[in-house]
Amino acid sequence: MSLLSFGALFLFLLLFVAGWFLFSYLLSPSMEEPDGYARITGNCGDTMEIGFKVDQGRVVETHHWTDGCSVSGQCVESAARLMLDKKPCELKTINMMHIMDEVGRLPESHLHCAQLAETTIQKAVENYIATAREQGYRGGTAA
Secondary structure (H helix, E strand, O other): OOHHHHHHHHHHHHHHHHHHHHHHHHOOOOOOOOOEEEEEEOOOOOEEEEEEEEEOOEEEEEEEEEOOOHHHHHHHHHHHHHHOOOOHHHHOOOOHHHHHHHHOOOOHHHHHHHHHHHHHHHHHHHHHHHHHHHHHHOOOOOO
């Protein structure tokens, strides 16, 4: 392999990674003004983000994102799907076992992905409750 071929291959791979980053991070739609939101980085280095909107006492829309591996992506996507059409108080009952059941069999080395998704949900619910309290004290409607 010549130095020119190696350089061309390196440049191609660099452009591919940059394009993937643009597609998955910068161009992914984000949720405007979510009612509950959390962004958590786990011990493994993966970051997960979950946001949700509540209408008439139920979760009607979710947003999820991760910079982790495919298993991490499956877990956060399943977690967001499990949140839909639930009351905010019901979200506290979603745990890693529910997420693992939704995803299917996970490798032992990636069980922490389901746990990170659970933690992200719980922090988003805490954010929702804190925001609802704050708005309630200001004359808004509390949860």
